[in-house]
Amino acid sequence: MAKHHPELSLLFHALADSTRRSILARLSERPARVTDLSEPTGLRLPTVMRHIAVLEEAGLIATSKDGRVRTCAIVPEALEPVRTWLDEQRATWEARLGRLDAFAMKAMRERSE
Amino acid sequence: MAKHHPELSLLFHALADSTRRSILARLSERPARVTDLSEPTGLRLPTVMRHIAVLEEAGLIATSKDGRVRTCAIVPEALEPVRTWLDEQRATWEARLGRLDAFAMKAMRERSE
Numbered sequence: 017m018a019k020h021h022p023e024l025s026l027l028f029h030a031l032a033d034s035t036r037r038s039i040l041a042r043l044s045e046r047p048a049r050v051t052d053l054s055e056p057t058g059l060r061l062p063t064v065m066r067h068i069a070v071l072e073e074a075g076l077i078a079t080s081k082d083g084r085v086r087t088c089a090i091v092p093e094a095l096e097p098v099r100t101w102l103d104e105q106r107a108t109w110e111a112r113l114g115r116l117d118a119f120a121m122k123a124m125r126e127r128s129e
Numbered sequence: 130m131a132k133h134h135p136e137l138s139l140l141f142h143a144l145a146d147s148t149r150r151s152i153l154a155r156l157s158e159r160p161a162r163v164t165d166l167s168e169p170t171g172l173r174l175p176t177v178m179r180h181i182a183v184l185e186e187a188g189l190i191a192t193s194k195d196g197r198v199r200t201c202a203i204v205p206e207a208l209e210p211v212r213t214w215l216d217e218q219r220a221t222w223e224a225r226l227g228r229l230d231a232f233a234m235k236a237m238r239e240r241s242e
Contacts, residue, residue: 026145105153
Protein backbone atom coordinates (compact mmCIF):
# COMPACT_ATOMS: atom_id res chain seq x y z
CA MET A 17 0.00 0.00 0.00
CA ALA A 18 1.03 3.60 -0.55
CA LYS A 19 3.10 5.53 1.96
CA HIS A 20 1.46 7.86 4.44
CA HIS A 21 1.28 11.48 3.40
CA PRO A 22 0.19 13.54 6.38
CA GLU A 23 0.47 16.64 4.14
CA LEU A 24 -2.17 15.21 1.77
CA SER A 25 -4.48 14.41 4.68
CA LEU A 26 -4.22 18.01 5.91
CA LEU A 27 -4.91 19.34 2.40
CA PHE A 28 -7.94 17.12 1.79
CA HIS A 29 -9.27 17.89 5.27
CA ALA A 30 -8.96 21.63 4.61
CA LEU A 31 -10.79 21.24 1.28
CA ALA A 32 -13.62 19.14 2.77
CA ASP A 33 -15.62 22.20 3.80
CA SER A 34 -17.61 24.37 1.41
CA THR A 35 -16.92 27.59 3.35
CA ARG A 36 -13.18 26.97 3.15
CA ARG A 37 -13.43 26.22 -0.58
CA SER A 38 -15.37 29.48 -1.00
CA ILE A 39 -12.65 31.40 0.84
CA LEU A 40 -10.02 29.83 -1.46
CA ALA A 41 -12.06 30.68 -4.57
CA ARG A 42 -12.37 34.28 -3.33
CA LEU A 43 -8.61 34.50 -2.63
CA SER A 44 -7.79 33.05 -6.06
CA GLU A 45 -9.15 36.31 -7.47
CA ARG A 46 -7.15 38.56 -5.16
CA PRO A 47 -5.74 38.72 -1.61
CA ALA A 48 -8.23 39.91 1.01
CA ARG A 49 -8.43 41.08 4.59
CA VAL A 50 -10.13 38.79 7.09
CA THR A 51 -12.99 41.31 7.39
CA ASP A 52 -13.41 41.27 3.57
CA LEU A 53 -13.94 37.52 3.82
CA SER A 54 -16.34 37.81 6.73
CA GLU A 55 -18.73 40.51 5.44
CA PRO A 56 -20.08 39.04 2.17
CA THR A 57 -20.59 35.60 3.69
CA GLY A 58 -22.38 36.79 6.81
CA LEU A 59 -20.07 34.55 8.82
CA ARG A 60 -18.95 35.75 12.21
CA LEU A 61 -15.31 36.82 12.43
CA PRO A 62 -14.26 34.02 14.84
CA THR A 63 -15.75 31.46 12.41
CA VAL A 64 -13.80 32.93 9.48
CA MET A 65 -10.65 33.01 11.64
CA ARG A 66 -11.07 29.31 12.45
CA HIS A 67 -11.43 28.40 8.76
CA ILE A 68 -8.42 30.56 7.91
CA ALA A 69 -6.35 28.76 10.55
CA VAL A 70 -7.21 25.38 8.95
CA LEU A 71 -6.34 26.66 5.47
CA GLU A 72 -3.08 28.16 6.72
CA GLU A 73 -2.12 24.97 8.59
CA ALA A 74 -2.58 23.02 5.35
CA GLY A 75 -0.33 25.55 3.57
CA LEU A 76 -3.13 26.59 1.19
CA ILE A 77 -3.01 30.24 2.22
CA ALA A 78 -0.50 32.58 3.83
CA THR A 79 -1.44 35.47 6.07
CA SER A 80 0.40 38.62 7.06
CA LYS A 81 -0.43 41.19 9.71
CA ASP A 82 -0.06 44.95 9.40
CA GLY A 83 -1.08 46.52 12.71
CA ARG A 84 -4.52 45.06 13.45
CA VAL A 85 -5.26 44.13 9.83
CA ARG A 86 -4.60 40.54 8.75
CA THR A 87 -4.41 39.92 5.00
CA CYS A 88 -4.79 36.48 3.40
CA ALA A 89 -3.41 35.25 0.06
CA ILE A 90 -3.58 31.85 -1.59
CA VAL A 91 -0.48 29.71 -2.10
CA PRO A 92 -1.43 28.20 -5.48
CA GLU A 93 1.40 25.66 -5.61
CA ALA A 94 0.06 24.14 -2.39
CA LEU A 95 -2.51 22.24 -4.47
CA GLU A 96 0.17 20.42 -6.45
CA PRO A 97 0.32 17.33 -4.15
CA VAL A 98 -3.44 16.91 -4.67
CA ARG A 99 -3.01 17.08 -8.43
CA THR A 100 -0.06 14.65 -8.30
CA TRP A 101 -2.10 12.21 -6.23
CA LEU A 102 -5.00 12.41 -8.70
CA ASP A 103 -2.63 11.84 -11.62
CA GLU A 104 -1.10 8.80 -9.89
CA GLN A 105 -4.55 7.32 -9.28
CA ARG A 106 -5.48 7.84 -12.92
CA ALA A 107 -2.16 6.39 -14.17
CA THR A 108 -2.66 3.20 -12.12
CA TRP A 109 -6.23 2.88 -13.34
CA GLU A 110 -5.30 3.48 -16.99
CA ALA A 111 -2.42 0.99 -16.77
CA ARG A 112 -4.94 -1.55 -15.52
CA LEU A 113 -7.31 -0.75 -18.41
CA GLY A 114 -4.32 -1.15 -20.73
CA ARG A 115 -3.60 -4.61 -19.32
CA LEU A 116 -7.25 -5.56 -19.69
CA ASP A 117 -7.17 -4.39 -23.33
CA ALA A 118 -4.01 -6.41 -23.99
CA PHE A 119 -5.62 -9.45 -22.38
CA ALA A 120 -8.79 -9.04 -24.48
CA MET A 121 -6.74 -8.57 -27.69
CA LYS A 122 -4.71 -11.71 -26.95
CA ALA A 123 -7.89 -13.70 -26.25
CA MET A 124 -9.42 -12.47 -29.52
CA ARG A 125 -6.29 -13.38 -31.51
CA GLU A 126 -6.17 -16.84 -29.96
CA ARG A 127 -9.84 -17.40 -30.76
CA SER A 128 -9.37 -16.39 -34.41
CA GLU A 129 -6.40 -18.72 -34.90
CA MET B 130 -18.59 33.09 -3.46
CA ALA B 131 -18.89 29.65 -5.04
CA LYS B 132 -21.97 27.48 -4.62
CA HIS B 133 -22.06 24.74 -2.04
CA HIS B 134 -21.10 21.32 -3.31
CA PRO B 135 -21.93 18.74 -0.66
CA GLU B 136 -20.64 16.07 -3.08
CA LEU B 137 -17.18 17.72 -3.10
CA SER B 138 -17.16 17.92 0.69
CA LEU B 139 -17.91 14.18 0.92
CA LEU B 140 -15.17 13.39 -1.61
CA PHE B 141 -12.52 15.51 0.10
CA HIS B 142 -13.52 14.14 3.50
CA ALA B 143 -13.17 10.57 2.20
CA LEU B 144 -9.73 11.39 0.77
CA ALA B 145 -8.48 13.06 3.98
CA ASP B 146 -7.36 9.78 5.51
CA SER B 147 -4.22 7.90 4.51
CA THR B 148 -5.77 4.45 5.10
CA ARG B 149 -8.65 5.30 2.78
CA ARG B 150 -6.24 6.62 0.14
CA SER B 151 -4.26 3.36 0.46
CA ILE B 152 -7.44 1.34 -0.06
CA LEU B 153 -8.23 3.39 -3.18
CA ALA B 154 -4.68 2.93 -4.52
CA ARG B 155 -5.00 -0.83 -3.93
CA LEU B 156 -8.38 -0.95 -5.70
CA SER B 157 -7.04 1.06 -8.64
CA GLU B 158 -4.93 -2.02 -9.42
CA ARG B 159 -7.80 -4.49 -9.19
CA PRO B 160 -11.05 -5.11 -7.29
CA ALA B 161 -10.61 -6.83 -3.93
CA ARG B 162 -12.56 -8.59 -1.22
CA VAL B 163 -12.84 -6.80 2.12
CA THR B 164 -10.63 -9.48 3.69
CA ASP B 165 -7.98 -8.87 0.96
CA LEU B 166 -7.91 -5.23 2.09
CA SER B 167 -7.74 -6.13 5.75
CA GLU B 168 -4.93 -8.71 5.75
CA PRO B 169 -1.94 -6.82 4.26
CA THR B 170 -2.64 -3.69 6.32
CA GLY B 171 -3.05 -5.48 9.63
CA LEU B 172 -6.21 -3.44 10.16
CA ARG B 173 -9.10 -5.13 11.92
CA LEU B 174 -12.07 -6.00 9.74
CA PRO B 175 -14.49 -3.55 11.44
CA THR B 176 -11.98 -0.73 10.84
CA VAL B 177 -11.68 -1.62 7.16
CA MET B 178 -15.48 -1.86 6.90
CA ARG B 179 -15.84 1.63 8.40
CA HIS B 180 -13.38 3.10 5.88
CA ILE B 181 -15.13 1.27 3.05
CA ALA B 182 -18.47 2.75 4.14
CA VAL B 183 -17.00 6.28 3.94
CA LEU B 184 -15.51 5.62 0.49
CA GLU B 185 -18.79 4.13 -0.75
CA GLU B 186 -20.85 7.01 0.65
CA ALA B 187 -18.63 9.44 -1.31
CA GLY B 188 -19.20 7.34 -4.45
CA LEU B 189 -15.48 6.54 -4.77
CA ILE B 190 -16.00 2.79 -4.61
CA ALA B 191 -18.83 0.36 -5.24
CA THR B 192 -19.28 -2.91 -3.38
CA SER B 193 -21.19 -6.06 -4.22
CA LYS B 194 -22.01 -9.04 -2.05
CA ASP B 195 -21.94 -12.67 -3.13
CA GLY B 196 -23.04 -14.81 -0.21
CA ARG B 197 -20.83 -13.72 2.69
CA VAL B 198 -18.11 -12.24 0.48
CA ARG B 199 -18.16 -8.49 -0.19
CA THR B 200 -16.06 -7.28 -3.13
CA CYS B 201 -14.97 -3.64 -3.60
CA ALA B 202 -14.11 -1.83 -6.84
CA ILE B 203 -13.16 1.77 -7.50
CA VAL B 204 -15.43 4.12 -9.45
CA PRO B 205 -12.71 6.07 -11.27
CA GLU B 206 -15.00 8.77 -12.70
CA ALA B 207 -15.96 9.69 -9.11
CA LEU B 208 -12.75 11.74 -8.88
CA GLU B 209 -13.78 14.00 -11.77
CA PRO B 210 -15.46 16.68 -9.57
CA VAL B 211 -12.18 16.97 -7.64
CA ARG B 212 -10.23 17.42 -10.87
CA THR B 213 -12.79 19.96 -12.16
CA TRP B 214 -12.57 21.92 -8.93
CA LEU B 215 -8.74 21.96 -9.13
CA ASP B 216 -8.89 23.11 -12.75
CA GLU B 217 -11.31 25.92 -11.86
CA GLN B 218 -9.04 27.10 -9.05
CA ARG B 219 -6.07 27.11 -11.42
CA ALA B 220 -8.02 28.91 -14.16
CA THR B 221 -9.04 31.71 -11.76
CA TRP B 222 -5.49 32.02 -10.50
CA GLU B 223 -3.99 32.06 -13.99
CA ALA B 224 -6.53 34.63 -15.17
CA ARG B 225 -5.41 36.80 -12.25
CA LEU B 226 -1.75 36.32 -13.20
CA GLY B 227 -2.72 37.25 -16.76
CA ARG B 228 -4.31 40.48 -15.53
CA LEU B 229 -1.24 41.26 -13.42
CA ASP B 230 0.96 40.68 -16.51
CA ALA B 231 -1.24 42.96 -18.60
CA PHE B 232 -1.09 45.60 -15.85
CA ALA B 233 2.73 45.33 -15.62
CA MET B 234 3.09 45.51 -19.42
CA LYS B 235 0.87 48.59 -19.57
CA ALA B 236 2.86 50.26 -16.77
CA MET B 237 6.14 49.48 -18.58
CA ARG B 238 4.82 50.86 -21.88
CA GLU B 239 3.61 54.04 -20.18
CA ARG B 240 6.98 54.48 -18.47
CA SER B 241 8.88 54.12 -21.76
CA GLU B 242 6.69 56.66 -23.56
